[in-house]
Every structure is written in C-alpha cells, then in structure tokens.
Amino acid sequence: MRSKIVKNIFKKEMLDILRDKKTIFMMIVVPILLYPIMMVAGTQIVSMSVKSIIEQDVNIAFNTKPNQEFLEILNNNPDEENSSTVQSGKVNIIEVKDYKKALENEEIDAYIKVEEKDSKTNYKIYTNSSKGEFNRVVDTLKEALNQYKENLIDKNLEKEGLDKQKILEPIEYQTVDVAKNEEIAGSILGQVLPFILVIGVLLGAIYPAIDVMAGEKERGTLETLFTLPISNLELVMGKYMAVSFSAITTAFLNVLSIGLTMVFIVTSGGLAEQLGMGNIKLSSLVFPALMSVVCICLFAMVVSAVSMCVCSLARSFKDAQNYITPVMLLVMLPSYVSMIPNVELDKVTSIIPVVNISLLIKSVLLFKSDVGLIGMVLVSNIAFVILSVMLLSKMFNSEDILFGNSKSFSLLEKRSNIKKGSMPGVSDGITLYGVGLVLLIYVGSIVQMKFGMTGLAITQAMIILLPLLYAYYIKSDFKKLLSIKLPKIQDIVGGLIVWMGVFIAINIITQFLVYIFPQNIEVIEALNKTLLGEKNILINLLIVAVLPGICEEVFFRGFVFSAFRNDSNSKKSIGTAIIATGILFGFMHIDFLRIIPTSILGIVFTYFVYKTGSIFVPMFIHFVNNTVSILAGSYPNSNVVKGLGFIEVNFSHPNIGKLLILIALIIILVFVGLKILNIGNTSKIKEIKE
Known part of the structure; x- marks a missing residue:
C-alpha cells in the first residue's frame, strides 16, 4: 500500500x-x-421556570372554618429556613360547593377536609394530580401541617411540664457526605x-x-x-x-x-x-x-x-x-x-461495543480507574476497528455490492407480472422476517398472554402462514423453495449425532451466561413454565415440539434461507446465508439468554437443510430438541435427566478435567456426525446450487 x-x-x-x-x-x-x-x-x-412556579398563588378550600394558627403558618411559612419547598406566593382561601368539580376546573389547587375523630383532628388533603403543580402544593400543605403539629405538641408538653427535647428527641443524628x-x-x-x-x-x-x-x-x-x-x-x-x-x-x-x-x-x-x-x-x-x-x-x-x-x-x-x-x-x-445505576465496567461489559465506551467514560468521571479494564476497553475497540476495516475492504472488492442492482422485494410487483417459479431475494427474506417479528411482538405476545398454550399455537400458525402466502403471491416453486425432499437414513443419523454435540455445547454456554448474568435466571424459569403449560404431556409435545418443528423450519430453513442464498451460490455467499439465517432465528426468540444458544442451533439446522437438501432433517431434529426440554421438565427425577446432569458445569469453581472431557465429547460427536452427513451428499450440494 x-x-x-x-x-x-x-x-x-x-x-x-x-x-x-x-x-x-x-x-x-x-x-x-x-x-x-x-x-x-x-x-x-x-431556574426561571421554577421561580415563576413558586411565586404563583395557591388556592385552597376547606369543608369548615380552618384553624387560624394553621392559616398563619401556611401564609407566613415560619420554618422557611428548614423548608424544602418555599411557598413565596399568597395562599387564598376559597369557598366551593363541589370540590371535585373545582379541582377539575383548576379553581382550587387543594381541598382540605377537617374531621374530629377519636379526640384527634384529622386533615385529609384532596388534590388532582393531573392538574396544576400537584407536588408543590402537596409539599407546601404537608410542611405547614407538620409545623402546626409541632406547635401543638410544644403547647401540650408545656402544659404537662414536660421537656420536649428529652421525651421526643432522646437522640440526635446527622449524615455527612464525604x-x-x-x-x-x-x-x-x-x-x-x-x-x-x-x-x-x-x-x-x-x-x-x-x-x-x-x-x-x-x-x-x-x-x-x-x-x-x-x-x-x-x-x-x-x-x-x-x-x-x-x-x-x-x-x-x-x-x-x-x-x-x-x-x-x-x-x-x-x-x-x-x-x-x-x-x-x-x-x-x-x-x-x-x-x-x-x-x-x-x-x-x-x-x-x-x-x-x-x-x-x-x-x-x-x-x-x-x-x-x-x-x-x-x-x-x-x-x-x-444512566443505569447498578451497571458498572467489568470484565464482561468491557468487551461489549458502545457499552464499554459509555461505562469507561462514566467510571473515569467517577474517579474509578482500573488499569486492567481500561486496557481491555482500548484493546477491544482497536480489535473492532481492525475487523470493521477488514470488512469494509472485503465489501470494496465486491462489484455486486458497490455497483450491483439488487432486486427489490417482489411484493411491490403485480402478481400477473411475476413469472411462475420465481424465487424470493434477500429483500424478500428481510421483509418477511420484519413482518414476522412485528407480528410476534405485537400479536403473538397478546394472544399467548390471553390464551396460554392455545395462543402459542396461534402464534405458530402465523409463523407458517406468512411464508406460504408470500410464496404463493410471488408464484414460487414450493418444492424448491422449501427443500421438500425425503431424507436418507444417514442424513437423520448424522444430523442427530451433530445435534448431540451441539446440545451439550449450548447447555454449557447457557450455564456460562447464567453465571455471568444471574439476574436473568427468571427467563429460564419462565421458559420452563411455558414448556410445561399443560399437565397433559401430549398437548405440550404437540404445541411446543411438533408445531415449532414444522412452522419455524418452514419460515427460516425454508423461505428465509432460500431467499438469502438465491442471489448467489458461491461458497462464501452460502456460508453467509447459513449464518445470517441462524442469527435471525436466534433474535426471533428475543430473550437475552436464549439469543446465543438458539442462534447456534439455527446455524446448525440451516446447515442440515443445505447439506442434505431436505427440510425434514432440521424439522425432525428441532422436534427432538424441544421434546428433550419438555421431558426433562416433566420428569426431573428420571434416570435420563439425572444423567444429563453430567453436562452441568459449576463456573464458580469449574472442574477443568470435566470441562475438557465435555469439549472433547462435543468435538467427537460433531466430527462423526459431519462425516456421516458427508457420505453421499456431495452430488446433492451441486443439485441444490443448480
């Protein structure tokens, strides 16, 4: 250069x-x-606004003739030096017939109801918090009433010949801000x-x-x-x-x-x-x-x-x-x-983009300077700079990105102008994903909250209808779009073995995330409640395992993946399409603790459909994955579930030997599964590209 x-x-x-x-x-x-x-x-x-507010008059109404001493305190504010709210405006006493209407029309700022009860005088303050300077008026009245109460206490104790200081204030305290x-x-x-x-x-x-x-x-x-x-x-x-x-x-x-x-x-x-x-x-x-x-x-x-x-x-x-x-x-x-009080710069937040910069500036302004954390922030940002520049240089090497005329999404075209057998492009995939995400947040959350497990089934129905209707509109070839093809036995076996390794890996990752963010453990508990929403295990399996296995796979491994890989069939583009589809799958689950594990699962499932040419492989393994979670929650004391306890890792005091065994097991399972998938699938990959 x-x-x-x-x-x-x-x-x-x-x-x-x-x-x-x-x-x-x-x-x-x-x-x-x-x-x-x-x-x-x-x-x-x-400052000028506050000054103009405190100079305004306060209009108050009583249900009876108020005590003269209280009125003098209210108007004169004798405790002004110690008062947190200085009422410099005039206090006007107004007579009203209907105090609620008067408060609504802002004729008065407060209405005080005085009642004699059990040899005590009870002052009840009525206000309208949606009108006027509610807090200022209430604070002013409370301070005046407190001062009036103090005066009455002094008089009563004086009559009894008692020392107020000894009886009511036996101790003194003060706070000192260092x-x-x-x-x-x-x-x-x-x-x-x-x-x-x-x-x-x-x-x-x-x-x-x-x-x-x-x-x-x-x-x-x-x-x-x-x-x-x-x-x-x-x-x-x-x-x-x-x-x-x-x-x-x-x-x-x-x-x-x-x-x-x-x-x-x-x-x-x-x-x-x-x-x-x-x-x-x-x-x-x-x-x-x-x-x-x-x-x-x-x-x-x-x-x-x-x-x-x-x-x-x-x-x-x-x-x-x-x-x-x-x-x-x-x-x-x-x-x-x-702006969040309890979040500070630590080993985790120091490597998160934007967050680390905000927290580092906050920490140095608070004079909390940890050289190690500062170094981590600087190193991570330098790494982000290098990665960003590398990505930018890669994009400059692509004429398709710089000068290509990307296809706009097909929904803008009239259906009569669309050729039969057309396939969606990247913009179609992104559009459908955006619509699905909006429906999931605004519609799915409501129906799930109102109808429980039935609402979850309705949500899954929405997820599968979106790609089917979109594909029908753009006249896609459903068989090609959704990779509808019967898989071989070796595809199922290889996929299951790979999934076993990935299942162990994502469980370890989830445990690590819970260790770092223990405050989010409620998410796991809420998910378990959802999975066990019905006592009937068959209903749970149908709604939480079968439906997602079909509906989510048609949406992601069918439409979205086909849309992403349609523009280019190069190895790099296919790899990008697989990763992008998996990450979007993870983000669709929204919960912070689930994004990374489900993204990994999504990438693996997408690779299965690419490698085998059949959407039925990820469908079946998706069903198996959710079924394991349901059975583990339904039968926590079973021997199988107790056996799964082997993959639990205590990150507070990790057993390095056990962790190394688990990592080795993950590598072996994934390697063996991929080898089985590779047998006889080389020609199939070429067929998919065509």
Missing part, C-alpha cells in the same frame, strides 16, 4: 466533505453550540455525558460516510476512481481516513465544548451552585477528560468503518440515510447504559 496514494485520496475526500454544508454543520457548529445551549441556557430556563465536589460533579456528568458524546460522534461520522460512499455513487465519480492505477485497499484507506478524521474532529470538538462549558459553569458562581458543582478543582478532571478523548476517538474510528460499510450498500444519498437509521438506533440504545 502506497502512503502517497492514500494521502492524495484522503485530501480529495476531505475537500469533498468540506464542500458539504450539512456535514460542516454537524461536525463543527453542532458540537460548539449544542452543549452551551443545553447546559447553560437549559439550566437558566429551568464525597468531594469533583466526585459529585463526575457522578452527574458520568450518567449523561457518555450518551451525549456517543450521539455527537455518531452524527459526525454518518454524514461524511454517506458523502464518500453513496454521494460518490450518485455523482458518478466512484467508477472513475476504480479506473485509476490504485489498489482497492489504498482507496478504502484514503476514504476511511477522511471519514475517521471527520469523526475524530467532531469527537474532539464535543469534548472541548463540554470542557469549556464546564469551566464557564464553575466560574459563574450561582449557576455552578444550582448544578451542585461549586468549588470544583478543574485540574482533577484533566485525566478523565484525556481518557474520554482517547475512548471517544477510538469509538469514532469504529463508527466510521461501520457507517461506511452500511453506506456502501446504498445507491443514493437518500438510500444511505434510510440504511443508516437502524445503525443509529443500534448505537444509541446501548449508550443509555451509563
């Missing part, structure tokens, strides 16, 4: 980026103006700042990525670049450096803008006190700021590569904006983790 060529491409791309006013606005103007407006102007607006002002400020910033920085960097990377990829296609200059005597890697690196530089510049401006805003807040007296940031030593925030810059710059490099990968699929600027929206959502959601 020639550095001079890369440098020239970098310059060319930077000039193109800087010509776009929208990109300049997102890179420079937004970071410089956004944070001062949010933090300074926002605080002042809230946190430094810098730590308090870091705690506040640590929750909000990571999210703001992630979003700022995301916006700074997206627009340059769209311009250098989709924008170049739309202008028709990308083809010209490929005619030059330069390699694809040089072109990729030049473009990537330009996008990364833009994103890193945005990241630096984000941190600089926030830093300068913090300096302004600290030096502006009253505003700093309002935010709880008085007397902060800015020098103590230098290390957190430097670490934040390093982290956010690495994150900018990752986002740049991912954004370029996504934008390379688009054919126009508008398409790229549509494609990048899901990426924004996928990045934004994990960045919220900094």
